[in-house]
Amino acid sequence: MGSGGEGTLALSAAEIIWVSEFVVYVNGRRYAWWLSNERPPNSPPGLQNVPGLSVHSTLLDLLRRVLGLTGTKLGCGEGGCGACTVLITKYKAPAQTFESHAVNACLYPMLAAHGCAVTTVEGVGSTRHGLHPAQRALAEGFGSQCGFCTPGIVMSMYAMQQEASARGKKLSDHDVEHGFDGNLCRCTGYRPILDAFKRYASDIEDVQCAETTACGSCSNSCDSPCGHAVSRESRLRAAVRIDPVASESCRSELTAKSYENAHFVLHGSEWYRPIDLLSMSRSLGATDRDQSASWTMLVGNSELGIEFKARHHVQSRIICAADVSELLQISAETDGLRIGASVTWTALSEFIGECKEVESKMGNARAIQEQLQWFAGRQIRNVSAIAGNIVTASPISDMNPVWIAAGARFELLSLRSMRRRIVLARDFFLGYRKVDLSEPDDEILLSVVLPWTMDHEFVFPFKVSRRKEDDIAIVSSCIRFALQRDNSGWFFRDVSIAFGGLAARTLSAAETEHFLLSQGSLSRSVVEAAVKVLRDEIELVESVPGGMREYRESLAVGLFCKSIAGLLRAVFSKNDGFAADGILKSFQSFVALDYPDDKSLLCSRPLSEAVQICQAAPAQTTGTHGNVESATCSGVKAKAVVGNSIRHASAELQTTGEAEYVDDVPLIVGTQHGAFILSDRPHARILNADFSQVLACDGVLDVVTAKDVPGFNSIGQPPFFDELVFAIDKVTHVGQIVGLVVAQSKAQAVHAAKKAVISYEDLPAIIHLEEAVRQGSFCSYAPEQRIEQGDVDSVFAKTELAADHGDCGRGPIVALSGEVRIGGQEHFYLETNGSYVYPIDGGREVHMVVSTQAPGKTQAVVARVLGMPSHRVVCKTKRIGGGFGGKETRNFFMTSALAVAVDKLKVPIHLFLDRDVDMQISGQRHAMFAKYKVAFDTHSGRILALHVELFSNMGISLDLSLPVLGRALFHLDNTYHLENVRFIGKLCVTNTPSNTAFRGFGGPQGMMVTEQVIDHIALYLRKPAHEVRSVNLYSEQLCKAPFGMSVAADRIRACWDRVLESSEMPDRLSKIEAFNASHRTRKRGIAAIPTKFGISFTFRTFNQAAALVNIYLDGSVLVSHGGVEMGQGLHTKMIQVAATELRISAEKVFISETATDKVPNASPTAASASSDMYGMAIVDACAQLNARLAKYRAENEEDGDAWKSAVLAAWNERVNLSAQGFYRTPDLDAVDLSRNEKGNPFYYFTYGAAVSEVEIDTLTGEFCIVRADVVMDVGQALNPAIDIGQIEGGFVQGVGWCTMEELVRGSENAHAWFKSGNGTMLTQGPSTYKIPGFRDVPLDFRVELLPLTCEKPTVHSSKAVGEPPFFLGASAFFAIKNACYAARCANGYDDAFFLDSPASVERIRMACVDDIVELCLRAHNLDPVRYRPAIVL
């Protein structure tokens, strides 16, 4: 590449040879295909014949669809979840070595795998040949629940280990803690994964990589398993030894491939993989043959892959520049770091890490490194290159501000003329995604020169996003100060300020730079004046893209202040003390200055740790620090398997990728694929639907619509049936199904579906909840729900109404009023909705494999739609990759649409939704809005009366909204005795997809309202909130809920007292006070929150369950029940119950699947009640079998395998070895809230309490959970480790709900920045919707189970655990609110204030009113006291 400069690059005129054999090794096996128009005779047709494959196909397509390796999962298709992680090993010609990296197979182009070895989870270990130790560690450590994320997590761990081993490094706990920024898990809450892998990493730390391919079982070298006893250490040695390029032939072929240019033609499109600039330029020449053809280049495909997917447009020519040697060079030169355009972020970070230059020169480079900590996930950084980021010119790029502030120079090259020119980064970005590449389809970025910094030059990069890890920035910045000194002090010699997220392109704050340079001195007055100049310079319009105008402005100013604080720290920490005192003193009360300051937890997160304390169960199980004892059952010894922490029954299958989900089911020959044609209007009349272009597309079989429905097109809750399978003459929300395209491949179906031309006449639409409330858009057929008790009005008559703010005097009884806004929540199950429907006997029967929590209901709905009796419709579910309520009903309309197509076309049809479609059409947790009025005793804080009007956004149809609203009302009391209440619930209709069940089923929303009310009282009284909570708790005398059910007050008190004690709450309160007094911009807060959760379906009929227990002659037992395994460990617990009841080992019991032809009419797996109900049904079945077998067991007691002998003896005597058990939950009332009825809607309650402490950054709104203590009463846990997993997972999901998870739906009325697509869900995937990641786990996470038994007769005295812990995540919300209050008080705002949920970074920051917020708000004539960032529900 040379040392740069402008001019013409000379290239050789040598002939270029292109090879067309696509070669890839997968798990050690060679695969090759000719991809050329001129294929050698007799070469196998291969990929050319796979429908839907194109030059844009991904490695995941190759693995799953061509090679049938289904262990690698599709979770999002956009690089955001890591479910598709595989290891790529590639020969690096410059370094002459093989390098391995984790990549996202969903974005990695299939053809880029040419010349690579790919290792998938199947190649790492298997149940047949033995698990890899990392797989085993995860399985044994309870690190998988639904298991859908698990193969990806295993592969990330495996890749980390391979990378470390290649570099001769040991893995540390730190590596593990920070190694999963590209993976998500929605079930576990991450703690068990981190613990399992930390233990694993410390186990292997001394193991050296061996070069042989020995099995590792013994000291001999051997190629096949030798059956030698495997010691722990040798197993670990074997793990490190797995070599992706083990065979010599593989090594030499892949080495040779790295020196070859490749050219592939696939279905008419071309792919070039040049290895140097000469070939690259020639490949362009080749494309020039057809002047009309456009070409594009890519490296990591992390931008382009997503763009192509969105556009569904096949590029005719692609040049992959990932292996162009000149673009891969990186060197330290005299003027700075010269970085080739195709250098990946990982390579750059490693180079900087190993760079030997003096530290004072490294300022810009360190800024890059720092920014990379929060840049994408590891898998993306491993493949994506600097050029892709620069040329894309995203206004929210994290790096472009750094290049600009650093004064980087971009070297550009015309591929046709080979002319080079240099452009300053500052001048390169011209507009929205527009850069100074002057010749389209010609000029490329060749390299970047990042200047060295000089003495007294300091660089400060920042990025603020919704989630700290792997998120796109809201605002990013980089500020470089160059100082000089004279006798009077320090002066600005040079200043460069750049921001992302404030304009259509990366912005340089030129006026502020000029101001600082013109003013010169580093003094408080200059900086304060600069703050105002900056604010004015960056002033945003209300319609700024993405909104959050005031927050973005405050952030930009805050980041400038942080940079100044950093500058002072940097200058004076290394300085001789010159002028330090004076300058620092002058800055003392400056808003951003915490000086001297230790590193914030947010910047340098320490290692997290955890403790789990289990109750003394029948088989005592106690563990600490992630070490829940795992008692495996073997033989008759382990009779009492209930109460033991037996590992998840599918754990090994999940960690090896062998566990099958709907998308993994082997397809019957002739299977077609479906894609929906969806409405893009929120409310409109369909004038015409033209599918001719759809039908003309390649591979399309048909388009199925409402007219094809043989039975009923209307589904939804009986008796209303208010939901349609297919829209008929109008659409009522974006995402409604208008038609279903059936085609040969998914890609063809999806592509064709976009070709539908539908003309609409728009009708008025209501998109948001408060709009619906204002317009009175209430559900006409669902009656208002109501719980009333006592005399609310007469209590209020005695009170004086205090204003929300300000002191209104303090009588003995005061009334406060307020509003609570609670956002919805996306389920984000890692496995999206999927169904496979196939006809049997020419369509007389329809069978389905569905990812559903309700196979029984799915069967019934499909039968209705097809007009078929239920006995000819079978629905099966083996397991699902997470449901959380989202798959309780929302799969019905999708599966029904598929069934209609199957009925019409008589072919099997498969449909697995893409993440964006799933999020767009399937509905979410109900957003709710409440108005309250509360009267309380000002002396004690005791609530005397509470009036709540609760509005719920049901979406367009009823679905489960009525019972969800009912449960919200049933939980409005939470754990508090409320004498006088009036709770009114109303369902609001909006033109959005129907909202639905989500863990907690409305309960959390109800409890959130009351906790906000209590917080309001506490703020008003200026009392610690936990004291007000404590005073209001149910007590022995006051233990009747407003709906008439008795509450176990002693258990609430036990949880509450225990958590206050174990969390050392009083002591920590004073420590937090001290911390807050000594920190200006970091504040801590703490909150204790109790919970009680009612167990049972409130629809009484659903509280019944059946199970079938079959004993076979070999003594094995097959249990079938109506519940679905979705990660909650239901099957594992049921196996434990059956084994315990039959007094056999757990290995003898197996559960295969849930199927409607085995157990009919099952209720959905929901309401946390499945273990209780199916457990009891199994107990019943086992009791019948035990009675029948008693005689034979007694007679065969002495036999070696007494059980098997007894079974055989019974069979010989013609005893029925199959029994059906049944259970209906006793003591339940059908409580009708439309009539304010009283009674027992629940069998019992599960109780718990949590204390969370957080630290917030008041300048950005970022937060970190410092510690969380959870105490729960789950009775005698059937499986303590599984229950703890539910608690940790539920807690973290709850934290997500009320902090970072914010749904945004486009609306012209609600968002000034919104342009088009009214009613469209804008948060459609992991890039825009942030669930908690690995680094959001509490730093110190303690979970304790109380040693109690269930107060009601339940299966082995256990209690339900799935939903109850969810709400405890709200303790983090209230701790955040507490910290915000500390920040407000420090700035003189000590009145009560409101914080809406979720407490996003925006809301946290804007609640911390300080000089900066005031400045930014007043500039827009907004009142800092009343300002509440908009939340659109």
Ligand SMILES: Cc1cc2nc3c(=O)[nH]c(=O)nc-3n(C[C@H](O)[C@H](O)[C@H](O)COP(=O)(O)OP(=O)(O)OC[C@H]3O[C@@H](n4cnc5c(N)ncnc54)[C@H](O)[C@@H]3O)c2cc1C
């Ligand atoms: C999950 C995920 C997370 C992400 N997180 C972040 C983040 O935190 N911060 C952030 O800033 N970005 C982020 N990105 C964006 C993206 O990953 C980066 O911008 C990345 O650097 C793009 O590089 P690439 O090689 O993958 O680009 P590609 O997709 O291969 O190419 C992108 C564009 O650059 C062009 N191009 C590539 N090389 C050249 C060249 N030499 N000359 C001219 N044009 C060229 C291509 O033609 C194409 O138009 C993220 C992306 C994903 C998918």
Ligand code: FES
């Ligand atoms: S499926 Fe690839 S990252 Fe989500």
Ligand code: FES
């Ligand atoms: S176990 Fe991780 S998503 Fe379910």
